[in-house]
Amino acid sequence: MFKKLTTTLLLVSILFFTGCSNEEKQSANDLISTNEYVLTGLDNKQYVVKKDGSGFALKGAEGKVVIFDIFATWCPPCRGAATHLSSLQEKYKDNLIIIGVSIEDNLPNSKLLEFRTTYNANYTLVNSEQNRRLADTIVNELKLGDRYPIPIMALYKDGKYINHFIGSIEEELVENDIKLAIGK
Secondary structure, eight states, X not given: OHHHHHHHHHXXXXXXXXXXXXHHHHXXXXXXXXXXXXXXXXXXXXXXXXXXXXXXXXXXXXXXXXXXXXXXXXXXXXXXXHHHHHHHHHHTTTTEEEEXXXXXXXXXXXXXXXXXXXXXXOSEEEOSTTHHHHHHHHHHHTTOOSXXXXXXXXXXXXXXXXXXXXXXXXXXXXXXXXXXXXXX
16 A cells, blocks of 8 residues: 555656646747847837748838848947938838847947937837847848858848848948839
């Protein structure tokens, strides 16, 4: 009788501890989190980016060109690009969304606001824990290596890759790709 009770308790304990394991749930959540990025704008608005094959789609931006500007506030070419990106955002506001993705860890929003004001960065700037992960994933898809230069502007439409630019680029080159993507 004692052996039977001990065996039963042992079996129940094993089932309890293995049955309560959340390994399946974790791997399902990991799968979702590796394909989705939730970014927070300076206005606290959330932007959901989904990796789709080798492209990236911004939720709610169907039919629009999306530019992910991977930058840092201390980077001189990034500062120079901000004015050009603002100009493009204004010019194509109905067909274009620019998301500035800072790669700086633990960047206070005040620094990003200062960047916006000083360099006329009048487009969406995001500052969240997932910025670096999204930037690294985009760069990996573009095959630019682990130590990549900035700024990088990656253009997508409906999750499909259009083109990317590295470093200081003429506004007209980016604009030409925007026009081609929106059919103008």
